[in-house]
Amino acid sequence: MKLKSSILMICAAVSLAACTDPARFGGGADGTDPLANSGGVVPGSASDPASPAYFQQAVGDRVLFAVDQSTLTPEGRATLDGQAVWLLQNADFTAVIEGHADEQGTREYNLALGARRADAARAYLVSQGVQPGRLQVVSFGKERPIEVCSEEACYAKNRRAVTVLAGGLTS
Amino acid sequence: MIVRALFLMLMCLAPAWAAAQSGPLRIEITEGVIEPLPVAIPDLVPEGGATGDWGQRIARVVAEDLTGTGLFREIPSSAFISQVSSFAAPVQYADWKAINAQALVAGAVSVNGDQISVKFRLYDVFSGAELGEGLQLAGTTDAWRRIAHKMADVVYSRITGETGYFDSRVVFVSETGPKDSRRKRLAVMDYDGANIQYLTGSEDIVLAPRFSGTGDRVLYTSYETGFPRIYVLDVGSVQRRVLESQPGTMSFAPRFAPNGQTVVYSLTQGANTDIWAMNVGSGQSQRLTSTPAIETAPSFSPDGSQIVFESDRSGTQQLYVMPAGGGEARRISFGEGRYGTPVWSPRGDLIAFTKQSKGRFHIGVMRTDGSEERLLTASFLDEGPTWAPNGRVIMFARETQGAAGRSTLYSVDITGRNLRPVRTPEGGSDPSWGPLQR
Numbered sequence: 001m002k003l004k005s006s007i008l009m010i011c012a013a014v015s016l017a018a019c020t021d022p023a024r025f026g027g028g029a030d031g032t033d034p035l036a037n038s039g040g041v042v043p044g045s046a047s048d049p050a051s052p053a054y055f056q057q058a059v060g061d062r063v064l065f066a067v068d069q070s071t072l073t074p075e076g077r078a079t080l081d082g083q084a085v086w087l088l089q090n091a092d093f094t095a096v097i098e099g100h101a102d103e104q105g106t107r108e109y110n111l112a113l114g115a116r117r118a119d120a121a122r123a124y125l126v127s128q129g130v131q132p133g134r135l136q137v138v139s140f141g142k143e144r145p146i147e148v149c150s151e152e153a154c155y156a157k158n159r160r161a162v163t164v165l166a167g168g169l170t171s
Numbered sequence: 172m173i174v175r176a177l178f179l180m181l182m183c184l185a186p187a188w189a190a191a192q193s194g195p196l197r198i199e200i201t202e203g204v205i206e207p208l209p210v211a212i213p214d215l216v217p218e219g220g221a222t223g224d225w226g227q228r229i230a231r232v233v234a235e236d237l238t239g240t241g242l243f244r245e246i247p248s249s250a251f252i253s254q255v256s257s258f259a260a261p262v263q264y265a266d267w268k269a270i271n272a273q274a275l276v277a278g279a280v281s282v283n284g285d286q287i288s289v290k291f292r293l294y295d296v297f298s299g300a301e302l303g304e305g306l307q308l309a310g311t312t313d314a315w316r317r318i319a320h321k322m323a324d325v326v327y328s329r330i331t332g333e334t335g336y337f338d339s340r341v342v343f344v345s346e347t348g349p350k351d352s353r354r355k356r357l358a359v360m361d362y363d364g365a366n367i368q369y370l371t372g373s374e375d376i377v378l379a380p381r382f383s384g385t386g387d388r389v390l391y392t393s394y395e396t397g398f399p400r401i402y403v404l405d406v407g408s409v410q411r412r413v414l415e416s417q418p419g420t421m422s423f424a425p426r427f428a429p430n431g432q433t434v435v436y437s438l439t440q441g442a443n444t445d446i447w448a449m450n451v452g453s454g455q456s457q458r459l460t461s462t463p464a465i466e467t468a469p470s471f472s473p474d475g476s477q478i479v480f481e482s483d484r485s486g487t488q489q490l491y492v493m494p495a496g497g498g499e500a501r502r503i504s505f506g507e508g509r510y511g512t513p514v515w516s517p518r519g520d521l522i523a524f525t526k527q528s529k530g531r532f533h534i535g536v537m538r539t540d541g542s543e544e545r546l547l548t549a550s551f552l553d554e555g556p557t558w559a560p561n562g563r564v565i566m567f568a569r570e571t572q573g574a575a576g577r578s579t580l581y582s583v584d585i586t587g588r589n590l591r592p593v594r595t596p597e598g599g600s601d602p603s604w605g606p607l608q609r
Contacts, residue, residue, distance in 0.1 A: 070442070096397075103350070103570070106511035106525050106554050107378060107601070108424045108437065109481065109488055111399065112444035112465040115421060119442035138398050139421060139439070143376050148350040150551070150572040 050090055052165045059086050062162040063121055067104070067155075070116035072124060080121060083163055084128030094167045097121050099139040102155035107141060114139030121161040184290060184305030197330060207244035208330065210237060211272035213255045214248070215289065218281040225280045229289060229319045233276060235363065236323035236337040240564075241589030242330075246272050258290065267296040274302070276326055287312045289319075293326050303329045316365055317608065324607070336559040337362060340605045341566065342380040342389050342406075345369065346578055346598035355600075357391060359406065362559070362604070364594035370409055379555070379601045380404075383427045386605035390414070390425040390434060401425045401436055403451065415449060415456070422447075424467045428475050428495070435459070435469040435478060446480055448497075459497035470514045470522075471495065472539070479503070479513040479522055479539075490524060492539065503541030512555055515539070518562035521585065525554040525567075534567045536585055547587040555600065560607045566593065568600040 046053040055061060060083070063076035072080070087093060099118030101110035118137035126132050147154030212234045215226035237243040253266035258279035267275050278291030292305040306325060308318045317338055324335025345358040345367075354373040357380050360366060370389070371377055378399070380391040389404045401422045404411040415422040415436065425436035431451075438447045438458075444465045449456040460466040464484035471478055472495075479492050485502065488509040493500035504510040508528030515522055519539070526533040526546065532553045537544040552570040559565070563585055570578040578600040580593040593599070 103552065104530075105527070106468070106481075106488075108467040109465060109483075109511050111421070111423050112437065112439060112467050115439045115444060116442045116465070123442075136419070137441075140376075140394075143353070143378070145351050148574040148576070150576065 052093075055083070055086055055090075055163075055165060059083055061164070062160045064156060065117050065159040065161070067102075067159070068113065070113065070120045072120055076121075077124065080124045081128060084125050084130050087125065087130045087134065088128075092167055093165045094134045094136070096136045096138055096164050096166060097125075098162045098164055099137065100144060100158055100160050100162070101142045102158040103142045103145065103150065104155065105142060111139050111141035114141050117159070117161045121163065125163075184292070184307055197332070205242070207238075207242055208273050209246050209271050210243045210274040210276065210326075211246045211248075211251065211267060211270070212237070212276045213251065215291070216255060216258050216277075216279040218258070218279045220282040221280045221287075222282070225282060225287070225315070226278075229278070229280060229315060229322070230276075232316055232319035233323045233326070236320060237326060239363070239591070240327065241584065242327075243274075246270055258292075262294055264294075264296055264299045267294075272296050274326070274330065276322070278322070282312060285312050286310075287315055287318065289322065291322055293329055316361065320361070333563055334561040334607065336561045336564060336604075336607060338608045339560050340382075340386060340608070341557075341580075341593075341602050342370070342382055342605065343580060343595075343602040344377060344380065344600045345595065346600055347373075349574065350576055357389070357404075358595075358599075359389075360595065362593075367596060370404060370406070371411075379424065379603075381426045381603045382605040383431050384429050384606060385431065386608070388427075388431075389603075390427060390436075392423040392425070399423045401434070403434075414451070414454075415447075424469065426470055428471050429473055430475055433495075435471065437467040437469070446478070448495075457497070459493070460500070468512045472515045473517055473519045479515055481511045481513060488527075490522070490541070503537070503539070504544075505541060506544055514556055514558060516558050516562040517560055520562070523556035523558060523565050525556065534565060534583065536565075545587065547583050547585065548581075548590060553581075555602065557602045557604045559604055566602045566604055568602065570600070 041047050044051045046057045060079040063079050097118040099114030101113045122135050122137050145158040147157045212230050214230045217226050234245045238245050250270045252269055253263040255277045273296055275294040275296055281288050288309040290307040293302045295302045308321055310318055320337035323337045327335045339362045340359055341362055342359045344355045346353055346355050348354045355377050356373040357370040357377050359368050376394040378392040380389045387406055391402055392399050393402055399421045400416055401414045402411045403414050421439040423437050425434050434449050434451055437444050443463055444467055446459045446466045446469045447456050448459055462484050464482050466482045469478045469480040476495055477492050478495055481488050482491050488511045489502055490504040490510045490513045491500040491502050508526050510524050510526050512525040513522050521536045522539055523536050526535050531549050533546040534548045534553050534556050535546040550569050551572045553567055556565045556567045564582055566582045568578050569581050570576055578598045580599040580602050583590045
């Protein structure tokens with residue numbers, strides 16, 4: 001069950017990214033299975049520290065929020081610290097930070113709440129030295145959950161701000 | 172195409188009875204009714220050129236409209252003692268009384284090429300008199316359902332004293348697919364789900380379409396650019412243009428003012444969402460709220476003087492009313508829970524809203540000062556009410572729980588009675604009920 005749900009989650013994340021802007025993963029992340037390349041450093045794979053795949057999986061591309069909150073948690077700040085370091089080291093990348101809400105809320109309110117979450121992540125990255133001009137924010141409200149059960153276990157993963165990279169070596 | 176050729180002509184016929192008295196045939200909708208009123212709706216008598224089942228099809232739509240309100244009960248034709256074989260023949264009241272038909276709708280239909288003409292009379296059986304005057308409706312055959320809806324509107328109006336709402340359209344979001352990859356497109360349909368037309372594709376997320384007061388234009392939010400932006404779409408031509416596109420912002424939750432010239436909406440800059448107003452013609456915009464709170468879901472009063480909206484400035488989502496030009500807002504919701512998506516009734520007397528309380532969602536109504544709150548529904552997730560043009564019925568969306576969850580449109584009377592799903596080919600959300608058509 002666990003394995004299945006995490007696979008679903010990755011698929012959902014990939015398909016969401018694809019439907020908005022296929023290029024925003026930057027170079028090489030598409031079609032590369034990071035798990036298959038654990039031997040050496042394959043450019044663009046998760047074992048390449050300069051790759052979006054590495055950012056997504058090793059650094060962590062998302063922070064989670066409490067119900068109806070947009071305050072960063074200590075875990076969230078730690079993840080964003082790592083994102084800031086990575087972004088400062090990989091200055092070719094820009095990012096869109098996507099804010100999301102769980103389904104327990106009205107549509108319009110959740111759009112605004114998602115914007116608060118995305119902006120909280122953006123402001124923190126800026127406070128850590130990332131140039132404001134490299135970051136954009138958008139909210140999807142409750143339109144794009146990654147987990148579909150109507151329980152807190154799913155809701156907790158849906159209340160998120162995801163830093164989606166764009167640009168990079170191939171851009 | 173979106174515009175169906177229609178020339179609807181409404182004219183009065185001479186009364187069948189010399190002095191039509193005003194009978195006791197009456198339903199008071201507000202009286203938390205009731206025993207539905209038994210009505211007989213025989214097939215319309217075919218006259219010149221009306222071959223086939225025109226008379227039956229029209230009678231069926233009239234019957235569905237009336238029984239769909241929960242205020243009428245149809246007497247099946249198998250119980251009829253006398254048949255209406257000629258529109259001109261005198262009504263055999265005794266035969267209709269015997270089967271307890273309190274109202275009788277009798278009509279005739281004729282067809283000539285692509286033109287259809289319907290005439291009908293409404294009888295108060297127990298008074299033995301015609302209720303109101305006979306009417307004739309004419310149009311093109313492809314608009315035959317509109318003619319039937321207009322007939323039903325007349326019957327509903329004469330018996331309840333309220334304006335009808337059957338000859339109206341609803342714009343909404345038609346949905347398919349699971350929650351994590353739902354595809355959405357704008358659609359417009361008759362109030363009963365017939366004659367559906369799709370206004371956009373489903374490549375991009377589209378949200379919350381809103382009719383203009385005359386039903387000629389629709390405001391909506393689309394992620395076409397990757398960011399939510401407000402568009403205005405002409406229903407006739409399906410041409411659309413972006414309305415608000417300040418870089419680095421998001422805009423959503425638009426709604427027309429009654430004048431059709433001003434649009435109110437939410438604009439998000441950074442973490443903050445405020446309410447703005449824009450003139451559609453000039454594109455000039457003006458900020459109406461300026462707190463750090465979330466302010467969204469604005470809706471005008473029907474006279475255009477005030478705006479009801481939701482804000483979490485108190486710490487949770489609550490409803491507020493402010494002057495149309497902005498300025499001091501007065502909180503009107505004080506019950507337990509969170510209140511959102513307020514919509515002012517077209518009659519001006521009530522505000523419909525979505526309420527969240529104890530893990531459940533409700534559609535409710537309150538007076539415009541917040542008093543006399545009543546919850547009409549309860550479920551896992553009900554949201555987004557919209558008013559029928561007569562202010563007596565509310566449509567909304569209900570999403571079911573879990574991985575297989577699906578969103579469906581429902582309607583309910585403001586009494587809380589007659590909750591029923593609206594038939595749509597796919598799932599539906601974000602309905603916006605347009606005006607009574609002319």
